[in-house]
Amino acid sequence: MTKHIIITAFAIITLMGCNTEAKRTKISETPSPTTAQNKVEEAQPKKEMTQNYQVGSQVPTELVCMVNDAYMGKIQMPVPVNGKTYYGCCQMCVKTLNEHDEARTALDPFSKQRVDKTEAFIVLMGMDGKVAYFESEENFLKFKEVGRMNH
Numbered sequence: 001m002t003k004h005i006i007i008t009a010f011a012i013i014t015l016m017g018c019n020t021e022a023k024r025t026k027i028s029e030t031p032s033p034t035t036a037q038n039k040v041e042e043a044q045p046k047k048e049m050t051q052n053y054q055v056g057s058q059v060p061t062e063l064v065c066m067v068n069d070a071y072m073g074k075i076q077m078p079v080p081v082n083g084k085t086y087y088g089c090c091q092m093c094v095k096t097l098n099e100h101d102e103a104r105t106a107l108d109p110f111s112k113q114r115v116d117k118t119e120a121f122i123v124l125m126g127m128d129g130k131v132a133y134f135e136s137e138e139n140f141l142k143f144k145e146v147g148r149m150n151h
């Protein structure tokens with residue numbers, strides 16, 4: 001009986017998949033890297049890990065889960081696809097990025113053009129960690145200028 005409970009619990013946890021609310025770092029907090037990330041972070045500039053990003057700030061690609069379109073506050077899992085590196089927060093996101101073209105692109109909120117997430121100017125749009133992908137910094141500045149940026 002205990003074996004069935006364990007198997008059922010494992011199945012439920014597995015099916016729950018990616019829970020970004022539990023994983024997402026608050027925007028105002030300085031992220032603290034885990035031991036497992038230390039080797040990945042050695043190759044990354046420390047500035048990216050200690051900087052507090054504000055709404056309207058550009059955020060580094062590797063700190064964004066590109067499936068949930070969310071700033072996560074720590075380096076995400078790299079997902080190489082077609083010679084480009086995308087980032088996801090869990091194995092479900094890795095699978096999604098590998099299998100679904102639409103997960104690797106986004107709509108620029110200003111130009112309404114599709115943009116590859118690896119080539120985008122990524123901006124933190126809200127205190128909830130949501131990000132937007134712009135074709136360029138120029139598009140973001142135009143978007144902000146016309147008052148479409150919520151503060």
